Amino acid sequence: MKKFLNKPEDFVEEMLEGIYAAHPEVTHVADDLHCFVTANPVPGKVGIVTGGGSGHLPLFLGYVGDGMLDGAGVGGVFQSPSSDQILEVTKHVDQGAGVLYLYGNYSGDIMNFDLAGELAEVDDIETATVVGNDDVASSKPGEEHKRRGVAGIVFLYKVAGAAAAEMKPLAEVVRLTEKAKARTRTMGVALTPCIVPEVGKPSFTLGEDEMEIGMGIHGEPGITRKTLEPADAVVDEMLERIFAEQDYAAGDEVAIIVNGLGATPMEELYIFYRRISQLFAERNVSVAQVWIGEFATSMEMAGASISVLHLDDELKPLIARGATTPFFKHIAK
Amino acid sequence: MKKFLNKPEDFVEEMLEGIYAAHPEVTHVADDLHCFVTANPVPGKVGIVTGGGSGHLPLFLGYVGDGMLDGAGVGGVFQSPSSDQILEVTKHVDQGAGVLYLYGNYSGDIMNFDLAGELAEVDDIETATVVGNDDVASSKPGEEHKRRGVAGIVFLYKVAGAAAAEMKPLAEVVRLTEKAKARTRTMGVALTPCIVPEVGKPSFTLGEDEMEIGMGIHGEPGITRKTLEPADAVVDEMLERIFAEQDYAAGDEVAIIVNGLGATPMEELYIFYRRISQLFAERNVSVAQVWIGEFATSMEMAGASISVLHLDDELKPLIARGATTPFFKHIAK
Amino acid sequence: MTMDAKALPDLFNRYRDRFAAEKQALIELDGKVGDSDLGLTMAKGFTAAAAALEEKAPETLADGMKTAGAAIAKAAPSTMGTLMATGFLRGAKALDGVDVMDTAALADFWAAFRDGIAQRGKAQLGDKTVLDVLHPMAETIAAQAQAGASPAEASRAAAQAAKEALEATKDMEAQHGKAAAFGEKSKGIQDAGGTVACILIEETSAAFGA
């Protein structure tokens, strides 16, 4: 294991100390570094709380900031935060307009967010939940509720964050976020595993010339494992599965995220995007927004994912709206 | 070699096609994808041109944009762009106020930029040159002119870009950039090599538990190769060398870049920053600006570098000024 | 004896002591087809619950159960910790307005406890989880309440039912949590979470002097 760290058991706490030292616009509450909140809450705004395991930076805490989220429960590497931590964050970000829980579809996270919501209710804080499930590879059509949440959740953050920033009420923020969720799809491909610091060795292996289409961000099994193909062929296969999910008609617009899983160089992500842009152009679907870089990683895993949000007139301006967090900066167009 | 690409010989061209497809705010001239320029030149402003080999995204072209640079000559992987490509970029970005060439200290780049400058002179374009040489590890004090340019050049881009954006004349932009250069230092550490696509195999190897302090971004030899130590000890060694370079007195201010070389997860960069912030706090030196992420990479090399700009009253506002490129967004404070 | 708000600290001291005693056994049990954390998390969770009740004496049964649930949630964010917390918090709601725990209240409490965990964990009966013990347990108390049994009688009967139900989990294959990855291999081993439920009802029964 070649990592820059001190003791593996301090990995998350020391990472958080570094983040707080670097970014005064975020802070923590309840004397617990894992209770991550914005330093600049907006009175009367719907609060948005996310959370999940560590090891996925800039997920999840990286999207806490202006025009995005208000807080995050930070778990250990690949582990859920506790309901109590989520509750503390909830209490802090509630500005009287209720709180949206927005996180990925993993059972540990669901249990803890649900319990936190119940505890928040006791404190008279209204909560609502939207669970991201964009990973096409993790379950077949018709069983979308079983799908894992991956990089596509960034679109949900953007939409929910923009809706809340416009001071819409909780129900409306939920409606728009649910719409974005229904229209978001992701496909991933992995080339190498990653190592959980406290474990010290990879949880699976891939052959020297192998890739796994559809692998999850914790190494969950994908759809097929096969010999690495040219970039264009890999993109073609990934987008074919996304195109099969909904009707992207000529004249439609999309937003796209090309996400590196950790070790994959930006150069390769752009080689991916070259082909992606060709395939959308062929369908006369225009790309209104594209983000390329690292948005949801698995530490040093090599691989990439493509997320597509099928825009409509309501979602487009929410995606276009400006947002600024320590890890994500989008200038309004 | 596990890379997402089609033919290795098309790596750079296809990457560029992806970048142009994604970012309409940049374009190319002279019918040559390697002649990279901003789509929004500012009349009367000093033009700033950089360039160098590919494989270092977001270097070099990633800093072309508002408040930063105006153009970049894009070479093959780890190869200089041609003087002719630099010349074409120069002609395009010249807005009557002259052009600053600002790039790293590598002989191929120097030859081609010098020649381009001579050719530009024939076209009555005034050029000036500042060559970044921030890598402390590459030569001893007193021989700074032999030092390589690495991630610290981003500070020079920021200062030069801000000075030019304020419509200062070429001589003043040069003076300020030279000052930033004199006050910028970088130390790097590498854990794994990277692979040039057309070569197909790593140019060197490092043992399973080895690191190399001071290795260059093309794998140039560093200062010491030894067993990987705890993150804090690695930071201590790197900063000790930087602190030895100039007098960072109590009350002084610095700007810092913690840069991932490619495969190193953001989590680890923050573990680095935690210790960095402690060491500066111990000296009562305050960190006015910190950027953490990937700023100058070597494709999938694992490792990191720390760059420090010793601020003064003139440099601080130039660093603080806003800048927006497809790869670098800084919100003015 | 009867159980009111004042008796709750004693009940949770019992839970605490028993989980402290069973810590190693639970670690080993969870270690067979899991990650060995269960002994630690239950000891931690119930120690926290007992401490919370000692710190501030509960005014009502509902209050006390809520305090206990919240303490477990905070101290033990693992799967079973979260499920136990949920159980006590849901059970607390069922005790709203109840001053003394009669058999009907006991039945309502454990039914709510079970339903909360079922809802939170989304497991089905037969999935080899804590639910496979909690369900027959809660059903038994409900039947006893119907039949006019005392809380002591009802909880003793429920403990017996739980013991049998736990034995029955050996034949099941795990579908949830870390154990699910072991598939077939989980057969023949009693469910670790079910063991926790069994301990709870045994101690409850003992608290009623049964």
Added chain:
Amino acid sequence: MTMDAKALPDLFNRYRDRFAAEKQALIELDGKVGDSDLGLTMAKGFTAAAAALEEKAPETLADGMKTAGAAIAKAAPSTMGTLMATGFLRGAKALDGVDVMDTAALADFWAAFRDGIAQRGKAQLGDKTVLDVLHPMAETIAAQAQAGASPAEASRAAAQAAKEALEATKDMEAQHGKAAAFGEKSKGIQDAGGTVACILIEETSAAFGA
């Protein structure tokens, strides 16, 4: 014969044909302690230079040399390509206002050519580079001009000096470019860039009918 602006296309056609003929030999020579690109880049560079002069007849000697240098820079961005481009561009400046190339002008041209490359490449004499041939070449022409020789005589003498200087590079150890990595192993092999310089003066001399 004399050389004026009109004669330049012919001169560069000579260069082009000779580098085409030597292409394979230069590839092999550069391949011994380098990356084998020199034959390709020189053929490309001088083909481009000749084509540029054919396309638009130069008005002055300086113009023509500038056109040639710019064409080489564009077509051949390698080390030697950039150095050659520099040589012709600097040489062009030395020919400012010169209509016919007399021996003094020829001496000025090659001195500027050498100085440009020395400045651009920052190599020292003895570093086993093109400079080790260019320098004695330029010095010889200067001496010949001083002595009142014709351009034909001067360039013939310079070609002889270049040949000897090239032979002398065999004893040197490479300090620059790809060859530097071979260190000691570069000894015994004539410098590839020096070979290019030798070819240039041979063809120049031939153009003067020497």
